[in-house]
Amino acid sequence: MAPAFAGCAFVVAGRNDGRLRYCACQALAPGADQWRMLLQIDSDENAMFEWGDCGQLFFWITEDALNRRAFDEVWMILQCS
Numbered sequence: 614m615a616p617a618f619a620g621c622a623f624v625v626a627g628r629n630d631g632r633l634r635y636c637a638c639q640a641l642a643p644g645a646d647q648w649r650m651l652l653q654i655d656s657d658e659n660a661m662f663e664w665g666d667c668g669q670l671f672f673w674i675t676e677d678a679l680n681r682r683a684f685d686e687v688w689m690i691l692q693c694s
Contacts, residue, residue: 644675647675647676647677648673648674648675648676649673649674649675649676649679650671650672650673651672651673651674651679651687652670652671652672653669653670653671653672654669654670654672655669656668656669656693664691664693665691665692665693665694666693666694667693667694668691668692668693668694669691669692669693670689670690670691671689671690671691671692672687672688672689673687673688673689673690674686674687674688
């Protein structure tokens with residue numbers, strides 16, 4: 614599976630064609646190195662919530678947006694098995 618930050622770069626660039634999970638090459642995602650993980654939330658049986666099939670939610674923001682405190686530019690990616 615491709616790194617989540619590469620997923621953000623692909624989507625923002627309008628290049629998400631559903632095949633991202635097969636792309637392991639970060640170089641194919643221009644600007645991928647500018648993304649920072651802001652928050653990760655894991656599934657938790659004890660808390661009685663589950664994202665997909667025991668997945669995780671990842672909230673990402675670009676370095677520029679973080680510096681500007683532009684939290685309306687955060688992207689969320691769900692990864693699950």
